[in-house]
Amino acid sequence: MAELTVSVVSADAEVWTGPATQVSARTTEGEIGILPGHEPILAILGAGEVRVKGTDGVWIKADAADGFLSVENDTVTIVARHAALA
Known part of the structure; x- marks a missing residue:
């Protein structure tokens, strides 16, 4: 099964990194879903x-x-000024 490599980082720390099968996030254009092969x-x-x-x-x-x-x-790399696990 194909997978993604995902990193979520804030301005001062790595929040989460690892393999994943799906990512969903809110962008200024609306909600986006990412699957392998995107x-x-x-x-x-x-x-x-x-x-x-x-x-x-x-x-x-x-x-x-x-x-x-x-x-x-x-x-998938997500870089945010403010990011923390919910």
Whole structure:
């Protein structure tokens, strides 16, 4: 099964990193869902919850604001000024 490599980082710390099967986040354009094989994208984060479904099926939730989401080659990077596990 294909998977993503996901990193959620804040301005001063790594919040969560690991393998995942799905990512959902709020952007300034609306809600976005990322699955393996997603086309490259760079989006501005809207304030809200980032949800990452780990390969074990458990959802990890983080509050994030003031940042961006990048997807390239099944690597998802979420960088936010403020981010913390919910």
